[in-house]
Amino acid sequence: MPETEYTLSELENIANKLRLHVVEMTYAARSGHPGGSLSAADMITALYFKFMKHDPQNPAWEDRDRFVLSKGHVAPILYAALAESGYFPVEDLLTLRSIGSKLQGHPVRGKVPGVEMSTGSLGQGLSMACGIALAGKMDGKDYKTICMLGDGELQEGQNWEAAMFARQAGLTNLIAIVDRNRLQITGDTEAAVGLEPLPEKWKAFGWNVIIIDGHNMRQNLEALDKAAAAKTRPTVIIMKTVKGKGVSFMENNAGFHGKACNDEEQQRAIAELQAVIQ
Amino acid sequence: MTGEKLAQRNYYGKALAELATENPNVVVMDADLAGSTKTSDFQKVCPERFVEVGIAESNMIGIAAGLAASGKTVFASTFGVFATGRCWEQIRLGVAYPKLNVKIVASHCGISVGEDGASHQALEDIAIMRSLPNMVVIAPADAYETYAATKALAAYNGPAYMRMGRADFPTILEPDVKFEIGKATVLREGADVTIVGCGQMVSSCLEAAESLASEGIEAEVINMSTIKPLDRETLIASVSKTGCCVTAEEHSIIGGLGSAVAEVLCESACVPLERVGTKDTFGESGKPADLMVKYGLTTEDIVVAAKLSISRK
Numbered sequence: 001m002p003e004t005e006y007t008l009s010e011l012e013n014i015a016n017k018l019r020l021h022v023v024e025m026t027y028a029a030r031s032g033h034p035g036g037s038l039s040a041a042d043m044i045t046a047l048y049f050k051f052m053k054h055d056p057q058n059p060a061w062e063d064r065d066r067f068v069l070s071k072g073h074v075a076p077i078l079y080a081a082l083a084e085s086g087y088f089p090v091e092d093l094l095t096l097r098s099i100g101s102k103l104q105g106h107p108v109r110g111k112v113p114g115v116e117m118s119t120g121s122l123g124q125g126l127s128m129a130c131g132i133a134l135a136g137k138m139d140g141k142d143y144k145t146i147c148m149l150g151d152g153e154l155q156e157g158q159n160w161e162a163a164m165f166a167r168q169a170g171l172t173n174l175i176a177i178v179d180r181n182r183l184q185i186t187g188d189t190e191a192a193v194g195l196e197p198l199p200e201k202w203k204a205f206g207w208n209v210i211i212i213d214g215h216n217m218r219q220n221l222e223a224l225d226k227a228a229a230a231k232t233r234p235t236v237i238i239m240k241t242v243k244g245k246g247v248s249f250m251e252n253n254a255g256f257h258g259k260a261c262n263d264e265e266q267q268r269a270i271a272e273l274q275a276v277i278q
Numbered sequence: 279m280t281g282e283k284l285a286q287r288n289y290y291g292k293a294l295a296e297l298a299t300e301n302p303n304v305v306v307m308d309a310d311l312a313g314s315t316k317t318s319d320f321q322k323v324c325p326e327r328f329v330e331v332g333i334a335e336s337n338m339i340g341i342a343a344g345l346a347a348s349g350k351t352v353f354a355s356t357f358g359v360f361a362t363g364r365c366w367e368q369i370r371l372g373v374a375y376p377k378l379n380v381k382i383v384a385s386h387c388g389i390s391v392g393e394d395g396a397s398h399q400a401l402e403d404i405a406i407m408r409s410l411p412n413m414v415v416i417a418p419a420d421a422y423e424t425y426a427a428t429k430a431l432a433a434y435n436g437p438a439y440m441r442m443g444r445a446d447f448p449t450i451l452e453p454d455v456k457f458e459i460g461k462a463t464v465l466r467e468g469a470d471v472t473i474v475g476c477g478q479m480v481s482s483c484l485e486a487a488e489s490l491a492s493e494g495i496e497a498e499v500i501n502m503s504t505i506k507p508l509d510r511e512t513l514i515a516s517v518s519k520t521g522c523c524v525t526a527e528e529h530s531i532i533g534g535l536g537s538a539v540a541e542v543l544c545e546s547a548c549v550p551l552e553r554v555g556t557k558d559t560f561g562e563s564g565k566p567a568d569l570m571v572k573y574g575l576t577t578e579d580i581v582v583a584a585k586l587s588i589s590r591k
Binding site: 127134169 | 331347349367371
């Protein structure tokens with residue numbers, strides 16, 4: 001379990017360090033998904049460095065909280081958080097996507113310490129998280145299961161099968177987090193197949209809905225605590241975010257959904273992030 | 279030679295109900311078809327470890343993966359078409375890739391589903407499940423072997439698919455038959471032709487061997503109840519003796535038992551092979567027996583195939 005109790009500003013600083021890792025990893029791999037990694041960075045930090053009970057020295061600890069990254073393409077931000085938490089050496093991050101590396105393009109259970117489920121094909125993580133949460137209930141455990149979803153990913157119908165099931169099975173120990181950055185590969189989610197009114201959809205499926213600014217660390221932590229206290233329904237946190245957050249030319253730019261920086265962009269990205277890291 | 283007619287799914291349900299007390303890790307799931315797949319027999323005795331997901335097979339597989347990742351031994355059941363085709367990619371990513379302990383057990387496989395028609399007749403399930411790395415594929419020959427295979431699957435830690443028919447059909451094995459994953463059994467010895475069957479076609483293979491014997495042809499009959507991993511040794515030993523082979527399955531000849539046997543024969547023991555199965559076609563509604571005739575899945579079809587195979591030696 002994390003031994004340090006980080007302050008808000010320390011957590012914000014960690015989030016930016018993770019962002020720097022994302023940019024460096026994807027640049028080294030010459031591929032990967034920086035945009036959605038950067039939008040999720042603050043919440044991932046809130047989870048791994050404050051909210052979740054977990055032990056990097058004992059990834060199989062029975063009572064740990066479980067995290068499922070349904071938007072598996074943002075593996076870089078997950079790997080960065082796992083490495084900085086101590087699951088594996090930070091130097092390994094630069095092996096992302098290279099042959100023989102445990103850091104596959106999308107997360108693989110059993111290859112990377114701390115990765116709970118294999119994901120990457122969208123729309124499946126919430127079902128898996130339901131299964132983990134259900135096992136927790138069956139076994140009388142009080143761990144939480146947290147599942148992070150992309151917003152475009154919610155176009156996959158299986159999410160709504162899982163949402164119905166979670167309510168039916170009373171999975172109050174399940175927290176879904178939607179990274180609402182409003183961009184998918186082709187652009188605006190609402191121009192592709194619109195998701196709005198998104199909060200009302202989740203409410204109609206029987207979930208508690210919390211809407212936050214996903215780049216506000218205090219709001220992230222408060223939302224997680226509130227979700228953890230749910231007594232009757234599963235909770236979804238819809239976090240409004242900016243795709244590419246933290247690197248000016250990546251922000252709100254769907255072009256960086258699945259593309260790494262070129263040499264010149266890389267210099268700028270590193271300079272911008274280093275300027276805000278303490 | 280054939281015994282009482284029994285439905286495989288009834289013996290699946292019986293084995294599950296026993297597993298409820300034998301193995302506290304077993305969780306059973308269904309997608310609104312528990313009464314048909316007989317997972318309801320488990321539900322009756324162990325409702326706390328039975329999971330109804332509604333009509334949502336993809337979600338069922340994802341939940342199964344999550345349960346298995348949390349230490350459960352999961353049996354997830356529905357009809358064959360839905361259990362494999364509807365959620366093949368969920369099985370691929372969630373179950374096969376991370377080698378999770380999920381058993382997908384399907385009823386209503388094959389054309390003998392009958393009146394429901396092609397939408398409900400799984401004739402491609404072996405092919406698509408066999409193509410997945412880490413996946414074991416089993417088609418037991420009768421109700422007794424289904425019971426034994428269910429128990430064997432509960433003891434095996436890894437992904438597996440087992441297919442069952444809908445109808446009652448003849449039992450051919452002993453009620454206490456043993457089942458070992460990956461082990462074929464020679465049910466009848468003969469030197470002229472090897473007949474390899476799986477599922478309810480094994481009973482027809484034995485009848486075909488009887489018929490051939492009356493004409494002086496001695497057929498060796500192998501129950502290949504595990505299609506993956508295929509028991510190469512038993513197959514190769516048999517065809518080395520007989521010099522020709524026939525496969526019989528209630529499944530497409532593309533990708534199923536016939537293809538699996540062909541792969542081994544072409545690589546390791548090249549002998550003439552004839553495949554009895556559906557010939558790249560969908561089924562249709564009708565009485566099971568009439569469909570078996572129309573689609574070339576009878577004892578007589580196996581006899582004809584055996585003679586053809588022998589003639590090609």
